[in-house]
Every structure is written in structure tokens, then in C-alpha cells.
Amino acid sequence: MNNWKACMMAAVAAAGVVSGAKGAEVAVDQKDLKFVPDVVTLKAGDSIRFTDTDRIAHDVTIDSPGGASEDKGMAEYNQHIVVKFDKAGAYQAHCRIHPQMHMTIMVRP
Numbered sequence: 001m002n003n004w005k006a007c008m009m010a011a012v013a014a015a016g017v018v019s020g021a022k023g024a025e026v027a028v029d030q031k032d033l034k035f036v037p038d039v040v041t042l043k044a045g046d047s048i049r050f051t052d053t054d055r056i057a058h059d060v061t062i063d064s065p066g067g068a069s070e071d072k073g074m075a076e077y078n079q080h081i082v083v084k085f086d087k088a089g090a091y092q093a094h095c096r097i098h099p100q101m102h103m104t105i106m107v108r109p
């Protein structure tokens, strides 16, 4: 019995259960009270890494195509928040602290 091979196969199976297919990760910065870029197109399963290079805290709230709104929390200077988009549709992201900060996220199937 090849124990190493069995172990690797178990690890791969476990990773698949936890995370599914690994999608791409797109960076969006929160800079000068804007999301940069403010329009992003993804494929289902991709993620956005929201970074914050402003020296103030920003909030990331995601409005889903179905109308649900989810607050993903605060990104402070040099911190980031990663949000995965599993379902296709048009999403909006905005900052609850600065109402002028918003962006569009298009997720393709």
C-alpha cells in the first residue's frame, strides 16, 4: 500500500469539500473614497479581495441580485476582506460609512 499516495488523495478530497473549485481573485482597492476599479466582471466562483489604502476604515456591504444585503465588515488601512461570488448576476458593493462609495460587480455563470 502506498501510504503517501493515499494521504495525498485524502487531502485533495478534503480540500475539494471545503473550498470547491478554486476561482480567480480580483483586487479592488478602496482609495480616495472610491472603489478602484468601480466595475468588475467575474466568473461564478471567483473572489474579490477588497484592500484599503486610505488611512481610514471603510465598510464593504454586498447587495445580491436577489435583494439581500450583507455587511462583510470593515477594512482598515492595509487590511483586506475577501468575498467569494458563487452565483451569477449583478451585484452592488458599497461602503456604509461613505454613501458615495459604490461599485458594480457582474458575475457570469
Ligand SMILES: [Cu+2]
Residues within 6 Å of the ligand: 033, 057, 058, 059, 095, 096, 097, 098, 101
Ligand atoms: Cu468608506
